[in-house]
Amino acid sequence: MYLRDLERSIAIIEEALPQKYEEFAHLPQIIKDGIFKRTEHAIELIFDIMGEIIRARGLETPKDDYNIVDILQGNGIITLEEARTLKAMRGFRNVLVHVYEDLNEEEAYENIKSGLRDLKKFLEKFRGESGSSSDASPRKGSPGAT
Secondary structure, eight states: OOOHHHHHHHHHHHHHSSSSSSHOOOOHOOOOOHHHHHHHHHHHHHHHHHHHHHHTTTOOOSSSHHHHHHHHHHHSSHHHHHHHHHHHHHHHHHHHHHGGOOOHHHHHHHHHHHHHHHHHHHHHHHHHHHHHGGSSSSOOSTTTTO
């Protein structure tokens, strides 16, 4: 389910995100908010998938989301460069959540536009790493859980 949700989120972002910031700036706020929220959700899904990989392999229990990245990198599942990218993605997710009202929309747009490539890259990488474990239902309390 996580992989399908991530694939769907990427498709929705790509469909809604204009090619140029000038076009984005003129979108209704509700559309921009939807793009921001969907991006936040996609990043959460990446971390959910990584958590599933850790559980499936019986690796140490992570203390937090940044530790998830460290565990995967320390076990050779992701490279140092990928770890840096994932931590930056998590940082951007935190900006979307915690700085939402004061968000610099142009910077956020540029981050989303360039970050789509990374989201797709990790979707493909984790599709190969996770097997069917990441297609399980979301954990209670995670995005997408009921």
